[in-house]
Amino acid sequence: MSTQRRGRPKGPTGPVIGRALQLLDAFDAEHRALTLSDLARRADMPLSTAHRLLQELCAWGAVERDDAGLYQVGLRLWELGSLAPRGPGLRETALPYLEDLCQITRENVQLAVREGTEVVFVERIAGFGSVPVLTRVGGRFALTSTGVGLVLLAHAAPEVQEEVLNGPIDHHTEKTVTDPVQLRSMLAAVRSNGFSVSDRQVTMDALSVGAPIRDGSGEVVAAVSLVVRYGSTTAHALAGLVRTCAQAISRALST
Amino acid sequence: MSTQRRGRPKGPTGPVIGRALQLLDAFDAEHRALTLSDLARRADMPLSTAHRLLQELCAWGAVERDDAGLYQVGLRLWELGSLAPRGPGLRETALPYLEDLCQITRENVQLAVREGTEVVFVERIAGFGSVPVLTRVGGRFALTSTGVGLVLLAHAAPEVQEEVLNGPIDHHTEKTVTDPVQLRSMLAAVRSNGFSVSDRQVTMDALSVGAPIRDGSGEVVAAVSLVVRYGSTTAHALAGLVRTCAQAISRALST
DNA sequence: GGCAAAGCTTCCATTTTCCGGGAACGGTGC
DNA sequence: GCACCGTTCCCGGAAAATGGAAGCTTTGCC
Numbered sequence: 001m002s003t004q005r006r007g008r009p010k011g012p013t014g015p016v017i018g019r020a021l022q023l024l025d026a027f028d029a030e031h032r033a034l035t036l037s038d039l040a041r042r043a044d045m046p047l048s049t050a051h052r053l054l055q056e057l058c059a060w061g062a063v064e065r066d067d068a069g070l071y072q073v074g075l076r077l078w079e080l081g082s083l084a085p086r087g088p089g090l091r092e093t094a095l096p097y098l099e100d101l102c103q104i105t106r107e108n109v110q111l112a113v114r115e116g117t118e119v120v121f122v123e124r125i126a127g128f129g130s131v132p133v134l135t136r137v138g139g140r141f142a143l144t145s146t147g148v149g150l151v152l153l154a155h156a157a158p159e160v161q162e163e164v165l166n167g168p169i170d171h172h173t174e175k176t177v178t179d180p181v182q183l184r185s186m187l188a189a190v191r192s193n194g195f196s197v198s199d200r201q202v203t204m205d206a207l208s209v210g211a212p213i214r215d216g217s218g219e220v221v222a223a224v225s226l227v228v229r230y231g232s233t234t235a236h237a238l239a240g241l242v243r244t245c246a247q248a249i250s251r252a253l254s255t
Numbered sequence: 256m257s258t259q260r261r262g263r264p265k266g267p268t269g270p271v272i273g274r275a276l277q278l279l280d281a282f283d284a285e286h287r288a289l290t291l292s293d294l295a296r297r298a299d300m301p302l303s304t305a306h307r308l309l310q311e312l313c314a315w316g317a318v319e320r321d322d323a324g325l326y327q328v329g330l331r332l333w334e335l336g337s338l339a340p341r342g343p344g345l346r347e348t349a350l351p352y353l354e355d356l357c358q359i360t361r362e363n364v365q366l367a368v369r370e371g372t373e374v375v376f377v378e379r380i381a382g383f384g385s386v387p388v389l390t391r392v393g394g395r396f397a398l399t400s401t402g403v404g405l406v407l408l409a410h411a412a413p414e415v416q417e418e419v420l421n422g423p424i425d426h427h428t429e430k431t432v433t434d435p436v437q438l439r440s441m442l443a444a445v446r447s448n449g450f451s452v453s454d455r456q457v458t459m460d461a462l463s464v465g466a467p468i469r470d471g472s473g474e475v476v477a478a479v480s481l482v483v484r485y486g487s488t489t490a491h492a493l494a495g496l497v498r499t500c501a502q503a504i505s506r507a508l509s510t
Numbered sequence: 511g512g513c514a515a516a517g518c519t520t521c522c523a524t525t526t527t528c529c530g531g532g533a534a535c536g537g538t539g540c
Numbered sequence: 541g542c543a544c545c546g547t548t549c550c551c552g553g554a555a556a557a558t559g560g561a562a563g564c565t566t567t568g569c570c
Contacts, residue, residue: 019557020272032338035517060272066340073335079336084332085288088333137347303532
């Protein structure tokens with residue numbers, strides 16, 4: 001038969017752990033349950049490789065298989081994740097204050113931290129009959145658009161600011177600020193005012209106001225924001241509330 | 256000791272992914288930040304191996320290093336974990352009902368699922384001035400002691416029940432039931448009553464009442480419980496409330 | 511019912527990446 | 541200054557990872 005002996009090299013082609021993590025990366029909010037083939041395609045690796053790695057991950061509980069045989073993120077991974085200090089730890093101490101803020105304003109409240117050049121939402125409380133929010137707990141977003149993002153960017157290291165401002169900047173609405181120069185002055189304003197305003201930069205019917213949360217050493221570690229329907233209130237009316245809430249959380253963190 | 260007797264063979268000694276997961280397992284609620292040496296010791300592997308694996312995990316964001324250089328669980332892992340269907344998905348739909356139950360009773364409310372032969376707590380709402388609860392979100396506990404545990408065990412597959420009942424059974428107080436025969440009849444009662452009672456089986460000053468949460472197919476996927484100070488109320492008075500709450504969550508899940 | 515297609519699992523020769531002892535490097539405290 | 545602990549780097553050897561292909565199961569369609 002056609003003995004095509006000149007096959008490609010058979011041995012390992014990359015760090016194993018990297019492969020496994022690539023596989024886990026294939027999961028996202030829109031794809032919580034995937035078939036083996038989907039996973040292999042998304043992680044760009046042969047089926048047999050994906051299959052073997054998934055078996056190992058399954059054995060440990062990092063992924064599970066549902067009744068239909070689809071792979072999904074396992075509970076064990078969630079348990080581990082709940083040990084992360086920045087996310088869950090912060091979330092727990094901040095939660096009561098966020099709920100107070102939600103009770104007072106009846107609006108959407110968000111808590112977020114910075115991860116690299118993006119925002120990660122750690123908690124989200126839906127206000128009564130307020131604007132529907134696009135974000136999801138555990139979700140990511142650009143640093144330049146949202147109230148929390150502007151706060152976190154304004155207090156980030158200069159290298160991070162440069163990286164974000166020099167890179168491509170997300171554009172969502174006609175009000176989205178994409179000019180680096182204009183963004184720079186916005187960030188300066190955030191630092192001097194102690195709060196940020198994102199005026200219809202994500203959707204044309206919403207406005208958000210953010211404020212920084214600091215740890216014991218005074219460094220900004222997170223941000224809290226209110227998201228309200230455009231026109232329902234002025235940003236300034238909210239700024240005081242958000243700042244007060246953020247300061248209360250900061251105090252709680254330092255102790 | 257015995258393994259480092261003579262020069263150990265140099266090649267790989269086990270599945271790589273297993274090693275990495277062993278490393279992650281070293282983190283728990285009491286050890287959220289560890290040094291390299293601690294991690295190596297807890298995962299039982301040479302320092303150089305632990306170091307290399309941690310570098311890979313760091314590069315991806317599964318673990319991070321704090322200012323002091325200590326390793327901790329990374330935010331990325333938490334993000335991934337928040338995609339797990341049984342934990343966070345369940346948590347989100349159940350949360351409003353749990354809060355209602357907490358508002359009505361002013362007591363501790365807990366939501367949990369079964370993972371193997373243990374309970375995993377998915378959400379916990381602290382009641383006002385109620386008994387302090389030992390559990391933690393993301394934490395584990397034996398199936399035989401708590402209100403949620405008894406519910407989940409009562410509706411688990413027979414193999415799981417056998418495994419738990421034949422294995423060693425945790426003992427906490429003089430009221431803890433450790434006799435398999437007695438436990439079997441308790442489980443039967445849970446199934447026929449539609450709720451469970453754990454009377455001072457964990458601590459002598461607390462009592463908990465649990466009820467099953469079912470998915471669209473009628474299978475028990477989680478349990479909710481109230482934890483109250485012993486003597487403050489009768490279990491029966493609570494059972495109705497807990498069952499109603501559990502049924503409301505079940506309905507919400509089926510839609 | 512039967513055929514085909516797509517997906518899942520197992521097998522196995524090939525070889526590359528991983529393993530870990532050892533040594534140098536940097537901190538800190540006595 | 542010395543000892544100690546934690547971290548990082550290096551390198552020969554060897555086992556574990558790789559992926560093509562074949563076997564097996566399920567699904568779809570005429």
